[in-house]
Every structure is written in C-alpha cells, then in structure tokens.
Amino acid sequence: xxxxxxxxxxxxxxxxxxxxxxxxxxxxxxxxxxxxxxxxxxxxxxxxxxxxxxxxxxxxxxxxxxxxxxxxxxxxxxxxxxxxxxxxxxxxxxxxxxxxxxxxxxxxxxxxxxxxxxxxxxxxxxxxxxxxxxxxxxxxxxxxxxxxxxxxxxxxxxxxxxxxxxxxxxxxxxxxxxxxxxxxxxxxxxxxxxxxxxxxxxxxxxxxxxxxxxxxxxxxxxxxxxxxxxxxxxxxxxxxxxxxxxxxxxxxxxxxxxxxxxxxxxxxxxxxxxxxxxxxxxxxxxxxxxxxxxxxxxxxxxxxxxxxxxxxxxxxxxxxxxxxxxxxxxxxxxxxxxxxxxxxxxxxxxxxxxxxxxxxxxxxxxxxxxxxxxxxx
Amino acid sequence: xxxxxxxxxxxxxxxxxxxxxxxxxxxxxxxxxxxxxxxxxxxxxxxxxxxxxxxxxxxxxxxxxxxxxxxxxxxxxxxxxxxxxxxxxxxxxxxxxxxxxxxxxxxxxxxxxxxxxxxxxxxxxxxxxxxxxxxxxxxxxxxxxxxxxxxxxxxxxxxxxxxxxxxxxxxxxxxxxxxxxxxxxxxxxxxxxxxxxxxxxxxxxxxxxxxxxxxxxxxxxxxxxx
Numbered sequence: 034x035x036x037x038x039x040x041x042x043x044x045x046x047x048x049x050x051x052x053x054x055x056x057x058x059x060x061x062x063x064x065x066x067x068x069x070x071x072x073x074x075x076x077x078x079x080x081x082x083x084x085x086x087x088x089x090x091x092x093x094x095x096x097x098x099x100x101x102x103x104x105x106x107x108x109x110x111x112x113x114x115x116x117x118x119x120x121x122x123x124x125x126x127x128x129x130x131x132x133x134x135x136x137x138x139x140x141x142x143x144x145x146x147x148x149x150x151x152x153x154x155x156x157x158x159x160x161x162x163x164x165x166x167x168x169x170x171x172x173x174x175x176x177x178x179x180x181x182x183x184x185x186x187x188x189x190x191x192x193x194x195x196x197x198x199x200x201x202x203x204x205x206x207x208x209x210x211x212x213x214x215x216x217x218x219x220x221x222x223x224x225x226x227x228x229x230x231x232x233x234x235x236x237x238x239x240x241x242x243x244x245x246x247x248x249x250x251x252x253x254x255x256x257x258x259x260x261x262x263x264x265x266x267x268x269x270x271x272x273x274x275x276x277x278x279x280x281x282x283x284x285x286x287x288x289x290x291x292x293x294x295x296x297x298x299x300x301x302x303x304x305x306x307x308x309x310x311x312x313x314x315x316x317x318x319x320x321x322x323x324x325x326x327x328x329x330x331x332x333x334x335x336x337x338x339x340x341x342x343x344x345x346x347x348x349x350x351x352x353x354x355x356x357x358x359x360x361x362x363x364x365x366x367x368x369x370x371x372x373x374x375x376x377x378x379x380x381x382x383x384x385x386x387x388x389x390x391x392x393x394x395x396x397x398x399x400x401x402x403x404x405x406x407x408x409x410x
Numbered sequence: 411x412x413x414x415x416x417x418x419x420x421x422x423x424x425x426x427x428x429x430x431x432x433x434x435x436x437x438x439x440x441x442x443x444x445x446x447x448x449x450x451x452x453x454x455x456x457x458x459x460x461x462x463x464x465x466x467x468x469x470x471x472x473x474x475x476x477x478x479x480x481x482x483x484x485x486x487x488x489x490x491x492x493x494x495x496x497x498x499x500x501x502x503x504x505x506x507x508x509x510x511x512x513x514x515x516x517x518x519x520x521x522x523x524x525x526x527x528x529x530x531x532x533x534x535x536x537x538x539x540x541x542x543x544x545x546x547x548x549x550x551x552x553x554x555x556x557x558x559x560x561x562x563x564x565x566x567x568x569x570x571x572x573x574x575x576x577x578x579x580x581x582x583x584x585x586x587x588x589x590x591x592x593x594x595x596x597x598x599x600x601x602x603x604x605x606x607x608x609x610x611x612x613x614x615x616x617x618x619x620x621x622x623x624x625x626x627x628x629x630x631x632x633x634x635x636x
Contacts, residue, residue, distance in 0.1 A: 129454040129455060165455065166455060166612060169455055170612075316512070316522055316523060316524050316555075316556060353415060353418070354417075355415075356413070356414035356415030356521075357414040357415075358414075359413075359414055360413035360414055360415060360519065361413065388458045389416075389417030389418055389419070389458050389459045389614070390417060390418075
C-alpha cells in the first residue's frame with residue numbers, strides 16, 4: 034500500500050518532474066530530440082508501483098516504473114514517453130508528496146476543470162484546481178469559474194469565485210456566484226450592445242441568487258438572511274466583460290473580496306485590483322467581506338486591453354503565491370503565458386507545487402488577438 | 411531575485427518556565443515537546459508553515475530552538491531547570507526578539523502572520539518586578555507592531571489571575587484544574603499545543619487564517635477560575 038506521506042524532503046528523495054529556475058534562467062533549451070520508435074508495450078499497470086497518482090514531485094517517469102501487464106491479444110499502446118511531463122511544475126520547493134483523498138460531499142465535483150477557446154478578438158483559457166491542502170484533507174474544490182461568449186457582439190464574459198472556507202457549502206456559493214454572474218452579464222450584454230450597463234444589478238442578482246439558494250438549502254419558508262447566507266454560501270467574486278471595439282478590446286471588471294485582477298504587460302505582472310494586502314504592522318491581513326455582502330459604491334475598472342498584453346483574473350490561491358509578480362511564481366507565468374497555451378497546459382501550470390501554498394487556485398486568462406482565429410501568430 | 415512571497419509563515423514561540431520549581435516536571439515537558447515534534451513530522455504541510463522557537467525562562471531567557479522548520483530538525487533540545495521565575499525577563503526578551511525574527515522572515519521573502527506565544531508556568535512571578543509593564547510593551551501593537559497573541563497556561567502553583575493577565579485574550583488563559591497531576595497537565599498542554607500548531611498551520615491557506623486555540627484537557631479558562 035502506498036504511504037499517505039513521503040516524510041522525506043522532496044529535493045533529497047526525488048528528482049522533481051519539472052522545475053522552474055529563478056530568473057535569470059538558463060538559456061532556452063533546444064527542443065528535445067524525437068525519441069526513436071520503441072517496441073510496442075502492453076498497457077501499463079496503474080495499480081503497480083508505489084504511488085502512480087501521487088501529488089507531489091516525482092510522480093511519473095522517475096524511479097522504478099510499473100510492471101507491464103500482459104494481455105494476450107489486446108492491441109498494445111505505444112510507450113507513454115510524455116508521462117514524466119505531467120508531474121507538477123515545481124517552484125522552489127515542492128509540497129510534500131501524498132495521495133489525494135477523495136472529496137466528501139453529496140454531489141460530484143471534479144478536482145480540476147479547464148476550458149479554452151478563441152473568438153475573433155480573444156484567446157481565452159480557464160482553469161480551476163483543487164488545492165493541495167484540500168486534496169490532502171479530502172475537501173472539495175471551493176473555487177469556481179465560468180465564462181461565455183455573446184456571438185452578436187463578440188463579447189466575452191467571465192467570472193471567478195472563491196467560496197469562503199468557513200462557510201458550510203462554499204463550493205455551492207462560488208459555483209452559483211459564477212453562473213449567475215455570467216448569466217446576468219450575458220443578458221445585459223445582449224441587450225446593451227456588448228456592455229454591462231448596470232453593475233449594481235449584477236451584484237444584486239448574485240446576492241439574491243445566493244439568498245434564494247440558502248433559503249432552499251435551509252428549507253426556510255421566508256427568505257434567508259444575509260448573515261446566514263454568508264455562513265452557508267459566502268464567496269468572493271470577480272466578474273467582467275471583454276468587448277471588441279474599434280479601439281481594441283474594452284475590459285470592464287468588478288470584484289468583491291480578495292480575488293484579483295492582473296495584467297501581464299511588458300514582461301511584468303501588474304495588479305489591477307482585489308487581492309490581499311499587508312497591514313501597516315507589516316503582517317499579513319486577510320479579512321474578507323464576501324458576497325452576499327455587497328460593498329457600497331462598487332464601480333467597475335474599465336480599460337482597453339492592449340495587444341501584447343494578457344488579462345489575468347484569479348482567486349487568492351493564485352494571487353498569494355504570485356505576490357508582486359517578481360518572484361519565481363511570477364516568472365513562471367510571465368514566461369509561460371506570453372502566448373496562449375493549451376487548456377490542459379494552462380491547468381497544469383496553475384497546479385504548480387510550491388510549499389506553503391495549498392489553497393484552491395482558479396485563473397482565467399485573456400489574450401487579445403491581433404489576427405483572426407487560426408492565423409499564425 | 412527578490413521574492414515578495416515565498417510563502418505564508420506563522421512564528422510560534424514556546425515560552426517555558428525553567429525555574430527550580432519545575433524540577434520534577436521538566437522531563438514531562440521535554441517529552442511533550444518531543445511528541446509535538448513527532449506529530450508535526452506526520453503533518454508536513456502544516457509544519458511547513460510554522461517556524462518554531464523554544465525559549466526557557468527563569469532569571470533570564472535561554473534560547474533552546476530558534477525559528478526552526480521542524481521538518482528538518484533532527485533533535486529537539488531539552489529544557490533544564492534553573493533559578494527563579496522572572497516574567498519580566500521573559501517578556502523583555504520577546505519584545506526584542508519578535509520584531510527581529512519577523513523582519514528576518516520577511517527579508518527571506520515570506521509573508522508573516524501575527525506570532526503566537528504559548529506560555530507555560532508553574533508558579534508566581536518574582537516579587538518586585540514590574541512584569542506588567544514589560545508585558546504591556548510586548549502586547550501593545552502601537553509599541554510592538556508584530557505584538558504576539560499569547561496563550562498562557564498555568565500549572566501547579568500558578569495563579570489564575572496572573573495567567574489571565576498574561577493571556578492576550580480571556581479565552582487564551584488556562585489553569586490546570588486543582589488536584590490534577592502536574593505531569594499529566596503538562597502532557598495535556600503539549601497535546602493541545604500540538605493540535606493548535608497543526609490547525610493554525612492548516613488555516614493559513616483558508617480565507618480566514620486564524621490562531622486556533624483549544625482548551626487543554628483538565629484545564630479551565632483562567633477567567634472562570636478568578
């Protein structure tokens with residue numbers, strides 16, 4: 034039986050599958066040689082070996098491999114020469130290796146979701162991954178995200194949310210906040226020529242959706258109160274639109290709580306809003322006023338997304354390790370997200386392993402296109 | 411490369427009474443701290459977020475362990491009994507020490523949560539010392555911005571009112587129930603400390619990082635005893 038923990042330090046016991054060196058990094062490596070054709074293998078045995086699905090460094094392709102199973106007559110697969118590319122991207126020192134525990138809960142909630150597509154004006158990627166702490170403790174992913182597209186105006190609407198851990202059903206809160214925000218934004222975009230005209234209505238819609246869901250869950254005859262809704266479904270939210278105009282892609286975005294918005298521009302990551310702050314005492318402060326609480330006077334941040342820049346919208350699971358964007362995590366995303374990556378690669382990057390950072394992570398990235406879909410970049 | 415956030419850390423200090431009156435129980439305390447170390451080795455993700463210091467105080471303070479990542483510690487140092495019970499020396503030391511430690515962690519690129527001090531004493535402080543003033547300087551956030559949360563536990567002859575004053579919140583002060591074996595009380599203190607360290611370390615990734623403090627078994631909240 035595989036141990037739940039590898040109690041040894043990663044760097045002594047393992048050769049990390051992928052490691053991000055701090056800048057200035059080594060010169061770009063030439064592409065790896067194409068492996069020679071190999072003799073066909075039978076299906077690998079996923080049950081053999083020590084911990085083939087272990088989260089942490091050295092997940093695959095290192096150490097003794099699984100013994101091949103023999104299935105006479107079965108069409109063999111070629112060897113999986115890319116297996117070692119799917120271990121976590123290690124930044125600095127990896128989270129200790131362990132076997133993830135399935136989440137408890139009444140309904141299925143995947144560990145990881147990712148999505149991605151392109152419009153005439155934008156390339157878009159989305160990923161939400163369960164944090165290492167939640168994998169370790171058998172808790173479901175409390176972050177969520179959603180995005181959609183209005184075909185008439187080409188506007189992309191997006192939302193990310195981080196259910197408050199102390200709430201009883203944070204995953205429902207974050208999912209409902211994202212879905213209802215995206216639906217409301219789409220509705221306004223379709224009626225208002227590509228823009229959200231009433232941001233207060235957007236937050237009000239999410240607020241009431243959460244309270245209505247709380248009423249159902251609590252089986253109340255009357256509407257649920259704000260406080261009891263917060264204790265059940267409290268969640269942060271970042272919601273916004275990206276609308277193609279003759280002057281470029283116009284972005285409008287609002288946020289409630291400590292999820293944030295950043296822009297990757299000129300090889301630097303600039304914080305635009307949200308996120309956590311350090312207090313005047315120099316210590317970390319992370320007080321969150323989540324939805325359904327709606328702060329007074331919320332106004333959207335609006336700007337034109339210049340070509341060559343990337344808009345990033347994420348929860349604190351991404352924002353905290355990112356910091357000011359100048360560290361190793363910032364280096365990873367600055368270098369990897371200069372151009373759109375595949376949705377799977379996007380989720381893989383977001384699932385990087387760095388010790389002490391075990392929160393759920395959710396990120397949406399938007400790249401303004403300078404050419405039409407499918408054209409070379 | 412200057413890291414702005416290599417990780418979130420919670421500095422934890424065990425401030426343990428090494429005065430002569432602890433002679434019969436110091437081995438219990440050393441055993442309890444060893445158990446804590448072993449328990450944290452089994453919780454590496456929580457342990458990664460804690461930097462652990464052990465300070466023994468009597469006439470002065472001796473640093474037994476300083477800002478250690480317990481995952482990499484081979485041996486846990488032993489506390490030794492000696493001298494009297496100077497609370498003033500203990501709080502003075504922390505007033506000087508904590509800002510330096512926090513600055514050191516921040517200079518390494520870590521973001522630092524408010525430190526926590528677990529204070530354990532078995533008797534009354536030395537007479538004639540104005541330890542209340544040194545405690546005020548330590549816990550006044552206008553004087554010491556990184557002022558710690560102090561969880562105070564009294565065993566043996568410790569006075570509930572004194573322990574309540576040392577704790578930074580009423581619910582952070584505990585005294586062992588009368589008649590409880592001191593050695594057993596120390597073991598319970600260490601068990602509660604271990605639980606608190608692990609739970610607090612885990613909470614650093616939540617949207618509401620907090621210092622989790624549970625009443626040690628066989629203890630009563632000090633203010634309830636007063």
